[in-house]
Amino acid sequence: MDVTQAIVxxxxxxxxGALNAVAGGGTFLTFPALMWLGLPxxxxxxxxxxxxxxxxxxxxxxxxxxxxxxxxxxxxVASVVGGVAGSLLxxxxxxxxxxxxxxALLLVASVLFTFGGRLAPVGAAGPAxxxxxxxLVWVQxxxxxxxxxxxxxxxxxxxxxxxxxxxxxxxxANAAKTVMASLANGAAVVTFVVAGQVSFEPAAVMLTGAxxxxxxxxxxxxxxKPATVRPVVVALAWAVTARFVWTAWLR
Numbered sequence: 001m002d003v004t005q006a007i008v009x010x011x012x013x014x015x016x017g018a019l020n021a022v023a024g025g026g027t028f029l030t031f032p033a034l035m036w037l038g039l040p041x042x043x044x045x046x047x048x049x050x051x052x053x054x055x056x057x058x059x060x061x062x063x064x065x066x067x068x069x070x071x072x073x074x075x076x077v078a079s080v081v082g083g084v085a086g087s088l089l090x091x092x093x094x095x096x097x098x099x100x101x102x103x104a105l106l107l108v109a110s111v112l113f114t115f116g117g118r119l120a121p122v123g124a125a126g127p128a129x130x131x132x133x134x135x136l137v138w139v140q141x142x143x144x145x146x147x148x149x150x151x152x153x154x155x156x157x158x159x160x161x162x163x164x165x166x167x168x169x170x171x172x173a174n175a176a177k178t179v180m181a182s183l184a185n186g187a188a189v190v191t192f193v194v195a196g197q198v199s200f201e202p203a204a205v206m207l208t209g210a211x212x213x214x215x216x217x218x219x220x221x222x223x224x225k226p227a228t229v230r231p232v233v234v235a236l237a238w239a240v241t242a243r244f245v246w247t248a249w250l251r
Contacts, residue, residue, distance in 0.1 A: 001037070006205050009033055013209030014216075017055045021217025025113055026052050027152045027232035028106075028240050030206060039199055041099040042090055045150065046192030047199045051206035053185050060182035071137060072176070078141040079180040082186030086148025091195040103248045106241040109152025114234050130239030136165040144184040148191070155181055 001009075012033035016026030030051055034044035090098055139161045147154035158177045167173050192198050 001201055001205075005037055006202075007201050009011050009037065009205050013051050013206035014213035014223050016052060017210035017213030017215075018217030019213075019233055020218065021054065021059070021214050021220070025152075025237060026157060027109070028233070028237045030210075032240050032243075033206075034199075034202060037202060039202070040095055040210060041102050041180075042095055043199055044089055044196050045090060045098070046087075046188075046195075046197035047203045047206070049151065049192060050189050050203045051210050053182070053189050054207060055210050056178065056182045058211075058214065060179040064179070071134065074123050074137045075180055076174070076183055077139050077181040079144045079147075080187045082141045082144025082146075083148035083184030084191055086145040086150075086184075087188035087191035087195075089145075089149055091191065091197055100248065101208040103241070103244040105150040105152065106237075106244050109150070110234075110237040110241045112153025112156045133165045136161060139165075140180060142182070147181060147184040147242070148188040151181075151185060151188075154184070 012029045016029040018219055019029065020026040027048060030048040031044055035041065037044075039047060097209050098106075140158070143154055143157045143161065146157070155177050158180060160178055162173045167176065
């Protein structure tokens with residue numbers, strides 16, 4: 001990896017960390033950057049997950065005091081189990097399976113990112129609305145499997161599930177989403193590292209960028225509304241998706 005490549009990767013991770021803190025969508029920068037570097041799809045996915053996870057984990061730690069909702073222990077277990085299962089699917093299936101699925105995964109993530117706000121119309125205030133439906137644990141498990149496998153847009157799926165289950169407070173919902181996504185991604189990180197599907201040199205470069213971007217994004221988020229940034233990320237998501245669809249399916 002030369003200096004130019006290192007700068008590009010660091011910048012992508014820095015911007016990705018900032019986007020995740022403000023509006024989400026950091027994977028749309030880090031994953032293509034690693035593919036551009038020449039990493040195979042599975043290794044790019046694992047390295048991207050490792051690079052972005054510390055920022056999400058830090059956010060989850062900041063929300064720890066709000067995680068006092070029904071079923072939270074079961075939801076935590078479901079997140080970890082799902083994250084492990086999804087990441088095991090990535091490393092156990094042939095490389096070509098994941099590589100072929102990348103355009104479809106990006107397409108799903110782009111749709112979720114574009115229309116996620118309509119899927120999860122969480123109220124601005126109010127209590128959780130009583131006990132949460134136990135079926136939410138199984139939904140959390142399935143969403144976490146997707147998160148461990150790829151993860152783009154999993155936050156919107158979680159918010160939609162929490163809203164349907166009765167969690168109406170926006171802050172409680174965001175806290176639950178951040179913590180559960182961090183657990184699922186953390187479990188996936190362990191699997192990817194153990195399976196040797198992480199390229200540590202670019203991961204180290206990107207991790208520092210993601211931490212810097214995540215901190216700057218957290219500060220910026222207090223001044224800029226996510227709705228201001230989201231259209232830019234949506235355009236980026238569809239541009240990246242179109243590039244992968246063209247390369248894999250249409251060319």
